[in-house]
Amino acid sequence: MDHAEADHGQFADPHAEIREEVRKLCSKFPGEYWRKLDEVRGYPTEFVTALTEAGYLSVLIPEEYGGSGLPLSAAAAILETVQSEGCNGAACHAQMYIMGTILRHGSEEQKKKYLPKIATGELRLQAFGVTEPTSGTDTTSLRTFAKREGDHYVVNGQKVWTSRAEHSDLMLLLARTTPKGEEKKKTEGLSTFIVDMRAALGHGLTIRPIRTMMNHNSTEVFFDNMAVPAENLIGQEGRGFRYILDGMNAERLLIAAECIGDAKWFIAKATDYARERRVFNRPIGQNQGIQFPIAKAYAQMRAAELMVKAGCAKFEAGLPCGEEANMAKMLAAEASWAAGEACIQTHGGFGFAEEYDVERKFRETRLYQVAPISTNLILSFVAEHVLGLPRSY
Numbered sequence: 001m002d003h004a005e006a007d008h009g010q011f012a013d014p015h016a017e018i019r020e021e022v023r024k025l026c027s028k029f030p031g032e033y034w035r036k037l038d039e040v041r042g043y044p045t046e047f048v049t050a051l052t053e054a055g056y057l058s059v060l061i062p063e064e065y066g067g068s069g070l071p072l073s074a075a076a077a078i079l080e081t082v083q084s085e086g087c088n089g090a091a092c093h094a095q096m097y098i099m100g101t102i103l104r105h106g107s108e109e110q111k112k113k114y115l116p117k118i119a120t121g122e123l124r125l126q127a128f129g130v131t132e133p134t135s136g137t138d139t140t141s142l143r144t145f146a147k148r149e150g151d152h153y154v155v156n157g158q159k160v161w162t163s164r165a166e167h168s169d170l171m172l173l174l175a176r177t178t179p180k181g182e183e184k185k186k187t188e189g190l191s192t193f194i195v196d197m198r199a200a201l202g203h204g205l206t207i208r209p210i211r212t213m214m215n216h217n218s219t220e221v222f223f224d225n226m227a228v229p230a231e232n233l234i235g236q237e238g239r240g241f242r243y244i245l246d247g248m249n250a251e252r253l254l255i256a257a258e259c260i261g262d263a264k265w266f267i268a269k270a271t272d273y274a275r276e277r278r279v280f281n282r283p284i285g286q287n288q289g290i291q292f293p294i295a296k297a298y299a300q301m302r303a304a305e306l307m308v309k310a311g312c313a314k315f316e317a318g319l320p321c322g323e324e325a326n327m328a329k330m331l332a333a334e335a336s337w338a339a340g341e342a343c344i345q346t347h348g349g350f351g352f353a354e355e356y357d358v359e360r361k362f363r364e365t366r367l368y369q370v371a372p373i374s375t376n377l378i379l380s381f382v383a384e385h386v387l388g389l390p391r392s393y
């Protein structure tokens with residue numbers, strides 16, 4: 001048996017074909033495409049359209065609602081490949097998973113109304129309005145209020161870091177429906193809504209872009225007496241925080257997969273350069289000072305990759321996977337950062353030149369130690385919920 005054969009059996013990649021197809025698609029969007037957009041903080045419309053038309057953004061939607069009903073690990077393979085090919089899934093990854101809240105907690109009517117159109121891309125649901133400027137990570141302290149008035153809710157407040165709001169038709173909004181202090185439990189009193197931003201824009205909804213260190217199309221969003229039809233409430237009033245938490249494991253595992261992809265891109269780029277670049281009459285990659293950080297990042301990436309796989313396997317089996325999803329996201333974000341650091345150092349001065357794409361990817365991958373949840377909060381989760389230590393906040 002040769003090595004290629006030995007790779008099969010229990011170690012065979014069930015998503016090898018998808019990866020190959022995604023790779024082909026990504027090859028049409030080289031570094032130059034992303035560099036131009038980065039310069040003007042533009043949205044990669046052509047790339048997102050290509051992914052949508054190929055059906056990759058609807059893989060998690062069940063077939064009965066127009067998607068392909070694939071497991072989470074398939075979605076992870078798609079996003080990992082997008083990143084490892086040097087592209088940036090941040091422009092559209094949320095289209096894959098935000099709909100999970102409608103799928104799991106929406107009414108049959110809502111599922112029929114929205115999911116098939118999200119599957120075709122006719123409706124973009126990729127804006128997620130949770131974070132607010134004053135409450136930050138402390139989500140249950142958010143202030144945006146939705147007051148029921150007859151057949152609709154009137155929403156007032158503000159969100160920040162609402163990514164892709166200008167490139168989305170719908171927003172999944174978490175707002176308070178019971179005044180703070182009057183709710184029975186801290187985790188109650190918040191509700192989840194589908195906001196039709198096309199109808200609301202200019203009628204109580206204002207979106208302002210925030211320029212960030214990388215091209216992420218993030219915004220701040222203001223609600224001034226914005227009306228949302230009562231039928232757009234998802235599930236029960238007051239249970240919204242739970243519904244949002246429910247979707248977080250999938251989101252964390254998918255972001256972790258993206259970080260694995262970033263790490264693979266950095267490692268490939270660093271090793272290629274280390275082999276080719278000659279200084280002092282030998283390849284720089286012959287020096288252990290160059291080899292070791294790359295090798296270490298590779299080991300970190302492989303370990304994190306196992307955690308992503310473990311998390312996806314538990315998610316797909318319907319088992320609780322909060323521990324794995326959180327740890328996968330933390331470990332993968334650290335691995336991609338270590339790989340980025342090794343890559344930029346390996347490139348010396350050229351690591352800082354835009355045309356090498358290293359500095360762009362370096363900026364892009366840094367985000368994932370902060371969003372969608374910061375490393376500290378993951379460590380707090382592990383300390384409290386896995387190790388049984390007292391809650392620290």
Ligand SMILES: Cc1cc2nc3c(=O)[nH]c(=O)nc-3n(C[C@H](O)[C@H](O)[C@H](O)COP(=O)(O)OP(=O)(O)OC[C@H]3O[C@@H](n4cnc5c(N)ncnc54)[C@H](O)[C@@H]3O)c2cc1C
Binds near residue numbers: 128129137138164393
């Ligand atoms: C580019 C970008 C895109 C984003 N996209 C979205 C989006 O689409 N939708 C959305 O809702 N949000 C989005 N976010 C928000 C993101 O989820 C938050 O920035 C993140 O959760 C951290 O919240 P914060 O910025 O308010 O930091 P804060 O909560 O103010 O925290 C600041 C620092 O203090 C630490 N900290 C806070 N409390 C504790 C504690 N108890 N123990 C230890 N450390 C603590 C944090 O870990 C962090 O390092 C995005 C953010 C960015 C930067």
